[in-house]
Amino acid sequence: GAVVSQHPSWVICKSGTSVKIECRSLDFQATTMFWYRQFPKQSLMLMATSNEGSKATYEQGVEKDKFLINHASLTLSTLTVTSAHPEDSSFYICSARGIGQVFANEKLFFGSGTQLSVL
């Protein structure tokens, strides 16, 4: 099956610094990637939809200047948490949708997630 690699799996940073999270589709081209945020024991909240070569579409309430998304190629999308603060501490997960027969059943493939802790 298709593989989505998310890196890093965990990161600890100081308040005020920026953190970049990468989401790569390893064996397929991802036309669209989605970024989710999950607090402990809660559901996944969609933050933004990232389409290759165009600006990301952010969900209501998500600050686009705070969470910078870049989808520069068909295999890589990045989420940068700028000037991180403790309230940004969360689990961030990406998912990818691709082209081709393997995606004909509309299944998405998820990365393994990134646990961000801001001190």
Added chain:
Amino acid sequence: SQQGEEDPQALSIQEGENATMNCSYKTSINNLQWYRQNSGRGLVHLILIRSNEREKHSGRLRVTLDTSKKSSSLLITASRAADTASYFCATDRMGGTSYGKLTFGQGTILTVHP
């Protein structure tokens, strides 16, 4: 806002028993999907059921969909300790501009005791 509501929020059973989780949603959908998440990990796709389907099976999993009631259920038969995880339903809304833009339910934490 999350449109999916799941119940129970937590379910604790013994190995070999069946586990049933329910999910309700509010808008019309293209499909409904169930995912599994082990603690602190990514999501694994379990099964997808389309809006014109009523029941689907995959191994020990059985999913039903009732679009008139806007609800779905996931049944895991003959549960195993390894089934311990959080289970989420997710809906792909009809008429959405971006298919694959899923709305997740609150999840059910399943614990299977050996």
